[in-house]
Amino acid sequence: MSYMPNNFTPIETLEEYLRALADSTALTPTEMGKVVHRYQSVGGFLDRDDSTIKRYNPRVSPQGSILLGTAIRPTNDKNELDVDLVCKLQDGLKSDMTQAKLKGLVTDEIKLYAKTHSMKPPHEGRRCVTLDYRDEIGFHVDILPALPDADGMRSTLRKQILNDGVRSHLLGSVSDSSIAITCSEHPNFRRLSEDWPVSNPEGYGKWFESRQSVVLLEKRIAVFDGTIHANVDDIPLHEVRTPLQDVVKILKWDRDVTLGDDEDKPISVILTTLAAHAYRGEATLTAALSTILTTMDEFIEVRGGVTWIANPTNPSENFADRWEGSPRKEALFRAWLNRARQTYFAFMRQPLSETSSQVLNDAVQPRIVETLNKRLPPSLQSQALAAPAIISRQVDRVQQQREPERPWSNSRQGKG
């Protein structure tokens, strides 16, 4: 896999540099289009007329980073892009089937899909069915079979959400979107029961949107042209670009580069949740990254001596539940966060130059830094050659804005 920068426009400010960095970590529009096409293809196949689950009105939708618009490319050729989908049988009822039956129904259809498309047979995980794709960008699709959650569970969630202070206007949409999922290790996996594992990826997406509602509306209005989507709010998150999404992408990329294949590295949902909590509606990526890096660990709670990162749509679920059994996970997260702080604060507090960007080498990969540095104006590069006059003037203006001054510079100028 070869890295191609998204564009070659010059980078003149720190903000532009960080945005270009976020671009480098993200899927290109072509790759994103391919992912969307693939999951729509799966959705269409499951909903075809002779599908065995057609009567349950199946709907395939993205969850996780694809839904949130925070998906990143694999950092090396060994890793694959992980696309998470939910296959919800909208007319299915927990009283009609066991978890095993639901999983079997969906798995059989996915097997048929793989056979029809000459793909490797899917393999079953604890909760998901996984389909492998082999493309220029390797990725696999995890399909999570699910049913709409029953009213009882919705009301339970409503109570929890009320108690834990999720915004009231989100209450309906967040709790109504909860789903019942399957887990082969669950005691009721083969029993007809109302007690199923629950999840709420759609609700999480709504919560993630609510954390950046003002900025998101601006960005959606900016891309809205009335042709594809009837409503501004219908524009999916992956079609817009907000500072919070860019920060999450940068942090996930940093984690993958610096911690590699370490099994104890922090999971994406922890980074995303803490970043979204810490985000304060900053309009620029620089300010958002600064605020989030500074305060994201303040949203880690301790409940009864257990480190707790609550799922905002299901506060009784602890995203950091595995930290209790493996203290190294928490230590690794904190050490990683401190190192990320050091790296990005050291970078963002200096005037932009090729030299200042060298601190990113270990966190971002030297090849990406090198590619981004080629887009810096010559005067900001280490081996500065004579720059054309127009560029020089532009750079002067940028540098004047960023030129660090003594605290007393203004008063001194005032004195003349």
Next chain:
Amino acid sequence: MRANYRHDLDRWLAIHQPRLNLLVDEAGLQQISGFFDLTHTEGGNPPLVYESFEIEFVFQEDFPAVLPTVFETGDRIERKSENHINGDGSICYGVPTVISARRPDLTLEGFISEILHDYFLGYLHFTEFGVWPFGEVGHGYAGAIEYLAELLGCEAKPNKVKALLSLLSLKHRRDRWSCPCGSQKRLGDCCRKALNRASLKITRSEAIRLCPLIVRHTEEAADAAEYLALVDQVNNLKAKRWREKAASLDAGRKKSTLTTSVRTRMFRSVSYRAVSLRTEDVEVSCHKVF
């Protein structure tokens, strides 16, 4: 030092001074080294750096009772006393004993963000305007007295400073008492007004902490002076003996080169001892930082 300070300090450094690194060696020695950044504290997220200095210091578990010696390792600051920097690159950020006494709750974060920050900011101001913006006092014992005298609002005399500190450390004072400054007057007729002014600036607990430090300082200074005088006496005595020996050698033959070299060596030895004594005695400099 508070519990979990390593974790808190790591976090604080990563956010506020990301180019300073905390290192702990196998023996448990804790060192902070790297670039200390001066940033604009207002109007920026993240704040912009306007100047950096390379520093290094080791700190002990007994911080803040014992403050670290901080070295400027980047050779940015010329080693001369008006820059409040010593020949070895250690910086004079204040009177450590006074800072320790006045700031018993000082944290390492506070030491870096207030005391070191003010030193480097003051240095930049000094290089541009020739003035230390937070004031400055002399080095050593005299500097400590000068600083405390200014703080107390009294004359820069050791006996006055000591008297006021000892009075401030008491719960009650009576005007009829003999003034401890040695004037032979009643307190009411001597240091009472200065005492009233000083009590507004220094608390009793601070005075209690400062009192023994000043007394110790005085004793050390007296000991040092006495010792130097003794060294001079020994030196003179030895020189006299060598002169006599040289004279006896000269009596029968030409002047010996050996005598000259022995004299030179002796002179160097005595000078070295005197110099090293003075170096130990000299407290790092003392411009005000709090």
